[in-house]
Amino acid sequence: MSIKKRKAYELEITDLAFGGRGLAKPDGFPVFIDRCIPGDVVFAKITKKKKSWAEGKLIKILQESSLRKEGKCQYCNFCGGCKWQQIGYDLQLEYKKRHVTESMQHIGGLKDVLVKDVIPSDNIYEYRNKMEFSCSSKRWLLPWELENEEIKKDFGIGLHVPGTFDKVIDIKRCEIMPDLGNQILDDVRNFIKESDLPAYNLRTHEGFWRFLMLRHSVAFDTWMVNIVTTFKQMDVVRDLASVLTQNHPQIKSVMNNITDAKSGVSIGKEEICLYGKDHIKERLGKFVFKISPNSFFQTNTRSCENLYAKVSEYAALTGKETVIDLYSGTGTIPIWLSDQAKMVYGIEIVKSAVVDAKLNAQLNGIENCEFFEGDIKDVLPGLKQKPDVMIIDPPRVGMHKDVVQQVLYISPEKIVYVSCNPATLARDLEMLAPEYDIKEIQPVDMFPHTYHIESVALLLKK
Ligand SMILES: C[S@@+](CC[C@H](N)C(=O)[O-])C[C@H]1O[C@@H](n2cnc3c(N)ncnc32)[C@H](O)[C@@H]1O
Numbered sequence: 001m002s003i004k005k006r007k008a009y010e011l012e013i014t015d016l017a018f019g020g021r022g023l024a025k026p027d028g029f030p031v032f033i034d035r036c037i038p039g040d041v042v043f044a045k046i047t048k049k050k051k052s053w054a055e056g057k058l059i060k061i062l063q064e065s066s067l068r069k070e071g072k073c074q075y076c077n078f079c080g081g082c083k084w085q086q087i088g089y090d091l092q093l094e095y096k097k098r099h100v101t102e103s104m105q106h107i108g109g110l111k112d113v114l115v116k117d118v119i120p121s122d123n124i125y126e127y128r129n130k131m132e133f134s135c136s137s138k139r140w141l142l143p144w145e146l147e148n149e150e151i152k153k154d155f156g157i158g159l160h161v162p163g164t165f166d167k168v169i170d171i172k173r174c175e176i177m178p179d180l181g182n183q184i185l186d187d188v189r190n191f192i193k194e195s196d197l198p199a200y201n202l203r204t205h206e207g208f209w210r211f212l213m214l215r216h217s218v219a220f221d222t223w224m225v226n227i228v229t230t231f232k233q234m235d236v237v238r239d240l241a242s243v244l245t246q247n248h249p250q251i252k253s254v255m256n257n258i259t260d261a262k263s264g265v266s267i268g269k270e271e272i273c274l275y276g277k278d279h280i281k282e283r284l285g286k287f288v289f290k291i292s293p294n295s296f297f298q299t300n301t302r303s304c305e306n307l308y309a310k311v312s313e314y315a316a317l318t319g320k321e322t323v324i325d326l327y328s329g330t331g332t333i334p335i336w337l338s339d340q341a342k343m344v345y346g347i348e349i350v351k352s353a354v355v356d357a358k359l360n361a362q363l364n365g366i367e368n369c370e371f372f373e374g375d376i377k378d379v380l381p382g383l384k385q386k387p388d389v390m391i392i393d394p395p396r397v398g399m400h401k402d403v404v405q406q407v408l409y410i411s412p413e414k415i416v417y418v419s420c421n422p423a424t425l426a427r428d429l430e431m432l433a434p435e436y437d438i439k440e441i442q443p444v445d446m447f448p449h450t451y452h453i454e455s456v457a458l459l460l461k462k
Contacts, residue, residue: 003026003031003046003054004049005046005047005048005049005054006045006046007045007046008043008044008045008046008059009026009031009044009046009056010041010042010043010062011024011026011033011042011044011056012024012040012041012042013033013036013037013038013041013042013065014038015038016037016038016095016451017030017032018099018102018103018423019032020083020084020450021033021036022034022035022036022038022042024036024042024044024056029052029053029054030052030053030054031046031053031054031055031056032053032054032055032056033055033056033057033058034057034058034083034162035083036058036061037065037067037068038065038067039064039067039068040061040064040068041061041063042058042059042060042061042062043058043059043062044056044057044058044059045059067087068086068087069085069086069087070086071085072085072125072175073085073173073174073175074173075142075169075171076449078161078169079160079161079162079169080159080160080162080163081174081176081450082176082448082450083449083450084448084450084451085449089120089124089448092445092448092449093117093118093120093445095451096445097115097116097117097118097443099422099451099453100422100425100441100443100453101113103422103425104422104426104441106426107423107426107430108425108426108427108429108433109430110430110438113429113438113440113441114440114441115440115441115443116440116441116442117443118443118444118445118453119303119306119310119442119443119444119445120448121300121302121303121445121446121448122303123302124448124449125175125176125448126175126176126177126178126179127176127300127302127303127448128176128177128299129215129216129217129218129282129297129299129301130213130215130216130297130299131174131176131177131181131213131214132212132213132214133158133171133211133212133213133214134157134158134159134160134168134202135155135156135192135199135200135209135210135211135212136155136166136168136199136201136202137154137198137200137201137202137207138153138154138156138166138201138202139153139155139156139158139168140164140167140169141153142169155192156168156169156199157170157171157185157188157189157192157199157212158170158171159174166202170189171185172186176448176449177214177216178216180216180223180250181214181216181223183247183248184223184225184244184248184251185212185214187244187247187248188212188225188227188240188244191240192209195236195240197209197233197236200230205262207230208229208230208231209229210228210230210259211226212225212226212227212228213226213228214226215280215291217281217283217291217301218282218283218301218302219281219282219288219301220280220281220283221250222250222251222252222253222280222281223248223251223280224254224255224279224291224293225241225244225251225253225254225255226254226255226256226293227240227241227254227255227256227257227274228256228258228259229256229257229258230258230259230260231258231260232256232258232270234272237272237274238274241275242275245275245276251276252276252277252280253273253275253276253277253278253279253280254273254274254275254276255271255272255273255274255278255293256271256273256274257270257271257294258270258271258272267294271293278292278293279292279293279295282297282301284301284304284305284308284332284336285305285308285336287332287336287360287364288363288364289330289332289335289363290356290359290360290363291330292352292356294352295352295353295356296329296350296353297329297330297332298332298446299446300446303444303445303446303454304332304446306444307418307444307454307456308332308333308336310442310444310456311333311337311391311416311456312336312337312340314416314442314456314458315337315340315341315389315391315414315416316414317337317340317389318340319339319342320342320388321342321387321388322341322342322343322345322385322386322387322388322389323337323341323343323344323345323387323389323390323391324344324345324346324347324383324385324387324389324391324412325337325344325347325392325393326347326376326390326393326394326399326403327347327348327376327392327393328347328348328353328371329348329350329353329357330353330356330360331346331348331353331356331357331358331360331361331369331371333391333393334346334357334361334369335357335361335364335366335369338361338364338366338368341368341389342368343370344368344369345369345370345371345383345385345387346370346372347372347374347376347379347380347383348371348372348373349373349374351373354371354372354373357369357371358371376403376406377402377403377406380406380410381406386410386412387412388413388414389412389413389416390407390412390414390415390416391415391416391417391418392407392415392416392417392418393417393418393419394419394424395420396421396424397421398419398421398424398425398427398428399424399428401431404428404431404432407432408431408432408435411435411461413460413461414458414459415432415457415458415459416457416458416459417429417456417457418454418455418457419454419455419457420454422453422455425455425457429457429459435461435462436459436460436461436462437459437460437461438457439460440457441455441456441457441458442455442456442457442458443455444456
């Protein structure tokens with residue numbers, strides 16, 4: 001069968017590929033299709049055709065795979081949040097492990113690395129401690145909404161159709177956020193509907209209401225509500241804050257970020273505290289952390305503890321070591337390791353994260369953590385301390401190649417590499433492999449119902 005662009009074909013999905021998409025191989029030619037799982041027979045239209053692969057858009061499932069499960073969420077076939085709800089959790093974990101193993105083999109050329117079974121997430125629903133919902137003056141209608149003439153294509157607040165900037169699904173209930181978040185979301189929706197100010201139009205960039213960001217502290221069961229608007233209208237946002245805090249005493253912080261930037265970022269040029277404190281607190285193990293509206297904090301609190309416990313196990317510190325943590329964020333890993341090491345140094349590029357890291361160390365009475373602000377490739381060469389152990393937890397793009405060279409030059413006895421992207425992990429490990437034995441990799445699931453997987457790798461100097 002010769003695959004042609006814009007034509008539709010009946011295809012059998014035989015595998016799950018990188019990025020979580022279904023893979024069909026008509027006459028050996030790979031075609032990737034979103035929202036399909038192995039065993040599905042589908043009708044799909046080819047949207048992109050390259051020399052050695054193609055991409056298709058699912059039109060219809062002709063025959064459902066026996067592996068398919070009923071998704072708990074009514075939006076799971078449309079929303080970009082969790083595309084894997086139709087796959088049972090055990091199978092999700094198997095695919096995630098395989099994805100890590102295959103990345104090592106195919107991207108890193110690392111054939112014999114031991115990849116352990118994935119540590120599952122303690123909760124597979126209601127696990128996210130942070131959600132961000134977009135407001136739209138013209139929401140996207142779902143198939144069953146199109147049939148209902150009462151429903152208009154007006155204001156909506158929710159999550160995007162994957163790959164779109166302007167298609168917002170009006171989400172009434174999100175299953176991966178704790179239940180109270182849905183009640184807050186509903187109160188905000190009702191308030192905005194009745195307000196005189198318009199929601200943001202994602203095409204013309206006009207309108208007032210832009211985003212709603214919710215953060216939840218698992219340990220203290222408290223909430224932060226961050227309302228993002230395009231301009232300042234204090235009377236209105238204060239009214240909303242008072243409705244919310246009267247209805248939900250668990251809300252301990254209401255913030256207003258104000259931004260007229262056209263990009264879809266919820267960080268305001270101005271930030272006003274409307275109610276309570278400008279942060280909430282969360283606990284990881286025995287340590288408490290201050291979380292501001294725009295601080296980076298791992299989004300699955302309980303799994304983050306599993307991840308950091310693995311970091312501790314691999315680092316196997318005795319209290320005598322000097323540790324350098326590259327990409328230290330708000331200082332969570334240095335603080336977590338503080339009572340296991342002599343001294344921990346963190347390097348982080350975002351100024352506010354470094355400020356938070358220092359405050360977090362103070363908050364926990366810790367004196368053996370020091371934080372440096374700047375790009376690692378500039379800061380690391382100037383650091384005098386020779387580390388016994390290096391922790392590396394870069395963003396999805398992985399390490400800059402100059403940083404890999406610097407790490408090889410510094411040559412610590414042990415490296416613990418934490419990664420949220422198996423592809424860049426494999427690429428970076430390949431560069432470190434001439435000098436280091438890759439002892440094992442432990443995947444940790446922090447994102448049930450998505451193809452994302454976190455991994456911790458232990459590397460020992462040869
Ligand atoms: C995956 S996060 C890890 C944060 C932290 N380890 C944690 O678990 O919360 C990656 C961090 O790297 C920081 N970062 C990205 N590029 C950087 C660079 N070139 N130099 C220093 N830090 C960087 C980001 O700001 C972010 O805080």
